[in-house]
Amino acid sequence: MTISDRIFELLRERGMSQKEFSEATGISQSSISDWKRKKTNPVSEKILIICEVLGVSPYELLSGTEGEGARSAVSRVLLIDKETELGQFVAEFQQLDAKKRDRLLGYFNALKEME
Structure with a gap:
């Protein structure tokens, strides 16, 4: 599963529209549509704000897991x-x-x- 696939899955789980997500993150709706249509991923500079809005850790978004294993660490980032x-x-x-x-x-x- 790609990062963009995970984003759309999380949007579905949270009942959030692409428009709401766009407004919350400041990412244009056309960029979000491109992720879905062209199967591309967001630029790295947007990952932290995406995680904040969706309520997931970067580890969870990027890996698709919740980061509970021995390799996970507490996030030191505060948005x-x-x-x-x-x-x-x-x-x-x-x-x-x-x-x-x-x-x-x-x-x-x-x-x-x-x-």
Whole structure:
């Protein structure tokens, strides 16, 4: 089974239309249709957002398994929508210089200890 076949299977399981999937991922409907019609796969840059929208790990999407074996690992990737408050915070944080980032992290750690 190809990656695109798995995507369409997951869409069916979730009752999600190609249009809804397109809106959720930002991938054009024509690209999604091409996957089905031409039996092509999405570009690698889109895999993480596809996994986030479909609620599967990249391992599961790419391999077709749930990644429960000895070779699977906990994902270290976190996808954050840039339009959310958290996404805006992360974008601003990334623009800070190293000294300001360290200071903010120190403040954050101090807040956690206050609990």
